[in-house]
Amino acid sequence: MKPYSGSDMVKIPDDPQKIQQDNRQTVTDNLRDAYNVVEKLIQKSYQQKKMEVNFQLRNIRSDISRIRSEIESKELDGFSGKKGNLGELYTTEDMFLTTASEMLDLANSYLVSENIDTHSLEVHLSQFKKAFNSRIIVDKDILNEFKLKEMESATESRVLSGKKPVLQKVVPAPSENPVFQTDNVSNPDDQASSSMDKDIESHISEEHDAKISQDINNELDTETLSKLYNYFNLLEHKYSTYQPEVSNDGNYIGNSKWSTDISDRWIVGIVKDGLFKTPLIFETYWHPTEDLKELMNFIQSEGNSVAKDQYKSLCLVNSSWNDEIREWARTFMHPRLILFLYELDTSNLHFNETVVSAASLSMWHNSEKKPETLEDKLVSLLDEMEYFNASDLMERTGLNVKNADNFLKEMAKKNRIVDIGFGTSKYTRSKE
Incomplete structure (x- = not known):
C-alpha cells in the first residue's frame, strides 16, 4: 500500500430526489422530440406508400404520447418502481436516460435513411418502458x-x-x-x-x-x-x-x-x-x-x-x-x-x-501504539506451532476460512512459509 499522493478527487454523491426530478424533465423533452420525429417518419412512409410501416409508426407515436403523458403527470414517488439501494438508483437512472436518448437517436437516423426499421424502434421503446418501470423509489432508506x-x-x-x-x-x-x-x-x-x-x-x-x-x-x-x-x-x-x-x-x-x-x-x-x-x-x-x-x-x-x-x-x-x-x-x-x-x-x-x-x-480503539498485523500474527503462530493450517490462523487472526486459506497461499508464494503437501493442508516455517 502507498500513502495518499494528493491527486485523487472525491465525488460528492448526487441528491437522489434531484436526480430523478432532473431526469424526468430531460426524458420528457426527449419524448417530445421523439414524438415529433416519428410524426415526420409517418409523413415520409406515407409518401413512400409503405402503408404497413405507416401503420406501425402510428402505433409507436401513440405509445410515445401515452408514456410522455404518464411521466409528466406522475410525481417522483408515483411511478411504477421498486425498492433498492443508492447504488442501484444511480444505475437505473443512468439507464433511464440512456434508453430515452438512444430511442431518439435511432428515430432521427431514419429521417436520412431510405428504410425505416419499425421493429428496432419498437424494441428501443420497449427497453425504455422497462427502464422507466425499473427506477428505484426514493424512500426513507x-x-x-x-x-x-x-x-x-x-x-x-x-x-x-x-x-x-x-x-x-x-x-x-x-x-x-x-x-x-x-x-x-x-x-x-x-x-x-x-x-x-x-x-x-x-x-x-x-x-x-x-x-x-x-x-x-x-x-x-x-x-x-x-x-x-x-x-x-x-x-x-x-x-x-x-x-x-x-x-x-x-x-x-x-x-x-x-x-x-x-x-x-x-x-x-x-x-x-x-x-x-x-x-x-x-x-x-x-x-x-x-x-x-x-x-x-x-x-x-x-x-x-x-x-x-x-x-x-x-x-x-x-x-x-x-x-x-x-x-x-x-x-x-x-x-x-x-x-x-x-x-x-x-x-x-x-x-x-x-x-x-x-x-x-x-485494536482500533485501544491504547496500543502499533496494531498487530496479519504477518505479525503469522510470525507469532510460527513461534508457537511447528505445523499449522488455516483453522489455526483463523483462530489467531479473525479471518474466515476462504481468506485465511488465501493468505496462507500468498505467504507461501512469498516463501514466508512452506506448504508441506501430501493433502494435509498444513504449513510450516520456511527454512530460508
Whole structure:
C-alpha cells in the first residue's frame, strides 16, 4: 500500500430526489422530440406508400404520447418502481436516460435513411418502458443512505484538502495479488492546507459534535483534557500509519480504501469498497455518562442507524465507567454494531468478548501504539506451532476460512512459509 499522493478527487454523491426530478424533465423533452420525429417518419412512409410501416409508426407515436403523458403527470414517488439501494438508483437512472436518448437517436437516423426499421424502434421503446418501470423509489432508506454517503464524501474531502487536524487518506497500491497485500503504510509528506466547502465542513461537525454531551474545553479539568488529547493523538498516529486488514465478517480488507478524520472530540475511520459500498466504520468519541438507561437508549439508536449492509465499531470515551455500565457493555450484542467503552484513567477497554470480531476490531480503539498485523500474527503462530493450517490462523487472526486459506497461499508464494503437501493442508516455517 502507498500513502495518499494528493491527486485523487472525491465525488460528492448526487441528491437522489434531484436526480430523478432532473431526469424526468430531460426524458420528457426527449419524448417530445421523439414524438415529433416519428410524426415526420409517418409523413415520409406515407409518401413512400409503405402503408404497413405507416401503420406501425402510428402505433409507436401513440405509445410515445401515452408514456410522455404518464411521466409528466406522475410525481417522483408515483411511478411504477421498486425498492433498492443508492447504488442501484444511480444505475437505473443512468439507464433511464440512456434508453430515452438512444430511442431518439435511432428515430432521427431514419429521417436520412431510405428504410425505416419499425421493429428496432419498437424494441428501443420497449427497453425504455422497462427502464422507466425499473427506477428505484426514493424512500426513507435511500435518503438515509444518501446522507451517510454525503458524510463519508465530506470526510474524504477533508482528508484530500490537507486541512488540519485531518489525517491523510491512504489508497492501496496495485498488487499482483488482488486479495492480499500486507506492506505497512508509510507516513506521507505534509501537504499545504487548502480551503474546503463550508457546508461540507459544517456537516461533519454537526454529525459528530451532536453526539458530544459536554464542551470539552470549558468543562474538563486540565488532567482529563491532557489524557483525552494524548489518547486521540495516539489514535491519530495509528490510523495514519496503519489500516484495518480484517473486517467484522472475516474478509480481508487491507487493500480497501481507508480514510480518516479527527478533531479534539472524535476520530472516524472509514473502509470503502468501491464507490458506493462502505462496509465498515470506526467511530471513537468523548461521551461521558453515568446513566445506564440513557446510554442504552443512545446505543440502541446508534445501532438502528447503521445500514443493513454495514457494520460500525463504536467506542465511547469517559474518564471512568461505573460497574453497572461496564457489566452491561460486556453483554451487549447488535447485528450491525459492536460497542467499546474506553477509560482514560486506566486505559482499559470494555466490550463483549464473545463477539467473534471483537478482538480484531478492538485494536482500533485501544491504547496500543502499533496494531498487530496479519504477518505479525503469522510470525507469532510460527513461534508457537511447528505445523499449522488455516483453522489455526483463523483462530489467531479473525479471518474466515476462504481468506485465511488465501493468505496462507500468498505467504507461501512469498516463501514466508512452506506448504508441506501430501493433502494435509498444513504449513510450516520456511527454512530460508
